[in-house]
Amino acid sequence: MTEAFIYDHVRTPRGKGRADGALHEITPLQLGTQVLQALRERNRLDTALVDDVIMGIVSPVSEQGAVLPRSMALNAGYAETVSGVQVNRFCGSGLEAVSLAAARVMSGMAPAAIGGGVESMSRVAMGSDGGSWPTDPSFAPRVNFVPQGISADLIATLDGYSREDVDGFAVESQRRAAQAWKEGRFGKSILPVRDVIGQVVLDRDEHIRAGTTVADLGKLKPSFEMLGQQAGFDAVAIQRYPQVEAINHVHTGGNSSGIVDGACGILIGTKEFGQKAGLKARARIRSFAAIGSEPCIMLTGPAAVSHKALKLAGMKVSDIDLWEINEAFASVAMRFMRDMDIPHDRVNVNGGAIAMGHPLGATGAIIVGTVLDELERTGKTTALCTLCVGAGMGNAAIIERI
16 A cells, blocks of 8 residues: 655644634635645645645535635645545544545555645534534434533543543643743744735634633633533433433533634645655654544543554554644543553643644644644654544544654
8 A cells, every 4th residue: 555644734823713813804715725825835836746635624514615625725726636625523524634635645546635624613603514413303312412511521520530630631731832832842833824915813822821720720610510400411411321420510611622713734645746746754644543432422432543543553552652632621631541541741742722722623633733743843753643523433543753
């Protein structure tokens, strides 16, 4: 099978996903366009060598619909032969797009493709695309549907994570992200976003709250307690997990992933593509995998899919230098570290989505780029990226620095 190499990646900073956020005025089309333009300009790329642009988009409606990646490619001035497609695996969509781009390259069906994602959560609200999973009364009860926040609190209850535990994890995410920005660790890949007249509107992650303390977070009210108790979702979760007497609601806006806008793109190609384009590969993709998991608790897929990706790559846990897991909720990352038996000092070393935010369709691609930069900075070799996914799924990918 042909090897798939990562040649470059760029991402926008993440802007607060609300009307007063710095990126609210920038359309999803423009976010993606600027990413594609940067990949072309940074690499003096002949875009006719690129086969496809594959982007994760979790709410592919309104401004994010109508096969937006094709419009991005055309708007960015790419060759007309470059096609585009959008994919949705909920929070894992960006990583799925990277994996699909790699699969096309590895199968010999494409010399090069761009995988990434975009989500403008301030302009297209989460859940705008609807769906039977949460809304169809003939289906939702069959899978014990509860909102993700209830699932996160269920994990914390089962595992015995206290409010202080999850807040402590969140504070460390903030500290690491602030330190990474202070030391310029993201500078190699950040694309300042510009408005229609060319002025920079955002050049660093806007969601970070440097200096946050456990005492600060302790003042926040649980986000999902009322939903669980008054809407009956606690009872649904307890019916599925009868060993739980009551759900301990510990998650808040301070220890859960932030709602933000952002985009990312990763250029993937064969060895021959790199030679033709005059580019040096930065990493190879060793494996990628997806898995289904129990849909009520929903967020426990990362450990199982990581083991699957390791098996496909012929690797062991001890072979991985750095780990990136999307911090959808603090308890998700904490359970992952426990299940994989890995220390926190090898996981999300530059912070995560609790501090910097989770632009749904883009996050999976962002963490691949983030950990590649960190491998290069530290001289380490291997990394595994993974995300929990709605409806009970998980996906993962392993990269190796060259």
